[in-house]
Amino acid sequence: MAYRETEKMRNRKSEARKRIFQCAFQCVMKGGFRNAQITHVAQAAGVATGTIYRYFDSKEELFAEIFRSATQREVDKVAEALATEGNAVTRLEAALRQFAERALRGPTMAWSLIAEPVDPKVEAERILYRQAYARHFEQAIRDGIEEGSIPPQEARQSSTCLVGAIAESLVGPLSPAQAESDQTNSPEHQQPLVDSIVCFCIQGLTGTRR
Template sequence: MAYRETEKMRNRKAEARNRIFNCGVRCVMEGGFRSAQVTHVAQAAGVATGTLYRYFDSKEELFAEIFRSATQREVDKVAEALATEGTAVTRLEAALRQFAERALRGPTMAWSLIAEPVDPKVEAERLLYRQAYARHFEQAIREGIEEGSVPPQEARQSSTCLVGAIAESLVGPLSPAQTDAERTMSPQQQQELVESIVCFCIQGLTGTRR
């Protein structure tokens, strides 16, 4: 008789996989992908390293899934901001502010998602999610052009520039190469940084200083 996996066994496997995944997320949040060694993730999940590979074919697969999950949450937050009331420019401001503020609240994870050197499989995911951000911005820019709040321009190219500008502007503040004192900003300093980023992006988009 062929072996048939029971519902209880499937649930147990799903729980083990979720536990490994969640421990991987915590390791990345605490020290980035470089610090999230497979042995550390397995130890945190209470399993042997070999057991981890029953659920994820490789470290790269685990990290790519962590990256997808974490970045999708950030993309969703940007999409929510762009779906609020107001002109396209107002909504773009809100989305850019959301992006920057969330990054500064979780600098280690944000650095990992935006700029940390990673394996090629994770880097490929990073490119896909940059494109996802750009698609959301592109739609808002097109709506702005239609309503007259954004001057005529190549919306796709402008959206790509927005993603690049906000990501690059956060690399320095998020970088672990800084000292703790350099990386730790007061709420006022964080707010000033966020506003300067938003101002630059909107000015570049509309030609008008906000």
């Protein structure tokens, strides 16, 4: 007679997988992917190390899922900002500011998502999500061109330039060495940095300062 998994067993497996994922997510939030060792995750989740591989094919697959979950949250926040009222330039400014401010509030996770050296499977996810950001920016740029708030330009190319500019401008401030300094973490230092990033990006799109 073939074994049939009970509903109770399925729920138990689902809860175990969720607990492992959440513990791994917390490890990444605290110290990045490089510090999220499988032994630490297993200990935090209260399972044997080998048990993790019953639910995830590899460490890389677990990390890729964490990356997808964390980055999708940030993409959604950018999309929300772009869906607010105002012309395209105002909405793009709000989205860029949202991106930068959230990154600086959570520098360890932001560094992991933007710049930390990672396995190829996670790097592939990073590329996909940069493209997701670019698609949102591209649509807003097209809206701006249509309404006249943004000069005619190649919207797709401009959108990828925006993603590259804001990500690269945050690499230094988010790096573990700088993120630990009191100056970098202070609101007095962060706000001028965000303003500068947003100003540069909007000026690149429109040719005028905001």
